[in-house]
């Protein structure tokens with residue numbers, strides 16, 4: 318029996334010819350990632366091992382993105398602790414305020430992940446890099462600690478579900494709508510422990526930013542990773558961002574899948590996930606009258622340049638509804654600068670939106686836009702769990718940048734055609 | 737490894753945002769985290785949980801973020817073991833890595849009620865419901881994971897391995 322893309326990458330990093338689902342392996346890692354919340358715990362665990370240096374100063378990335386620029390004294394203390402560790406260990410890819418961006422937008426941009434890599438990150442959305450044809454998955458701080466010391470991690474080899482994408486998405490329909498549609502179809506545990514492999518001719522209609530968004534939310538279906546077949550667009554992206562050597566893995570013809578879904582992209586509608594689970598999806602025409610108080614456009618899911626361009630296209634020459642606060646957060650410094658140079662900020666600011674420095678901020682209810690009791694937000698983020706962005710009696714509706722921008726103008730959830 | 741305790745039961749998709757809300761993540765001190773465990777789901781949890789209690793959940797327990805603060809908060813609150821229909825995968829590996837015993841058993845998760853009295857035999861994967869006089873069997877851990885558990889977590893295991901290596 319053949320292997321899937323993921324299984325082949327894992328086998329190559331475990332130094333074996335073949336792996337099968339359920340098998341426990343130790344794999345060599347190309348990159349180990351941590352953020353300002355998970356790294357302090359990892360450092361404490363790392364110290365317990367008694368190692369005096371990390372396995373490779375260049376293969377660890379630490380990004381201070383969640384509570385930075387620091388929101389309070391406690392998070393400032395945590396970050397100081399990390400900063401000292403990074404200096405002591407000589408961590409090359411350490412990104413502090415002024416350099417940092419939301420980690421999963423930053424790593425690909427910096428060329429730190431290439432096709433065929435095995436990456437773990439102490440952050441659940443590490444699965445984002447599957448867009449590049451890498452195996453990447455979220456782990457906890459202890460895994461990060463062990464990996465910083467040994468350069469390896471244990472894995473249970475996952476089975477896979479295949480998504481055959483075909484056709485071209487309609488106007489305004491983006492990667493976000495496609496992944497919300499898929500999660501609505503299979504549920505938040507629909508791919509539990511498995512890989513989601515995205516393939517088919519429809520892939521070529523998706524930009525890299527769309528693919529990052531889709532792979533990013535694989536975890537919201539319970540998956541271990543999401544992975545895209547590598548094509549010319551991937552290679553072009555990688556060459557532009559990285560000088561590292563890459564390796565393309567393709568699934569065997571006789572690879573085994575638990576299930577194969579065909580998704581016709583031309584029939585995917587603009588999709589919104591209602592509170593309090595990403596699987597509670599509705600097509601835009603079934604949303605009804607949902608008045609909102611806040612819109613957040615940003616995060617590792619949808620804070621990239623293309624997302625901001627779409628939001629600007631919708632908002633150009635219009636005003637944010639008087640009852641809505643609209644917060645726009647470019648995901649990295651580079652995206653920030655490009656958006657500024659393209660004049661997108663003029664559009665946002667003239668519309669009455671606030672533009673923030675890169676941060677995770679409101680996405681996890683950290684700072685920069687917390688919700689009060691009874692408030693409703695449309696967010697381009699990836700989780701709408703109870704209390705995720707603030708008060709436990711607040712509500713989050715997940716949507717694409719186009720729908721979020723249109724909703725900011727209308728004061729309720731609407732399609733971009735309506736504004 | 738054996739545990740005995742009273743059951744606190746919740747439903748499906750208990751996510752890490754309710755196990756330990758992000759607003760408390762500016763610390764990683766277990767006893768601080770334990771003070772807010774389950775706060776956004778059940779405000780009474782912290783006051784009623786007793787050392788040794790067993791947490792029972794439905795499917796996809798621990799879904800959401802990779803925060804290890806979630807199993808740490810549960811462990812530090814006094815919970816001896818978690819039983820669920822299924823676990824979200826990052827929570828699963830975090831629990832193993834920090835040495836919080838967890839068992840996957842759909843039958844048990846369905847049949848057990850709040851307040852039941854259980855005895856759990858981890859190495860055999862056996863869960864005894866004393867009041868209902870029933871025994872459920874979960875899949876025992878593979879050897880590799882039992883080794884991590886025996887060492888009281890992944891870090892201890894690696895530390896010992898490093899020590900042995902340097903002695904050679």
Ligand code: SF4
Nearest residue numbers: 419616617677680681
């Ligand atoms: S933007 Fe949100 S989901 Fe992404 S890494 Fe930050 S907190 Fe996590």
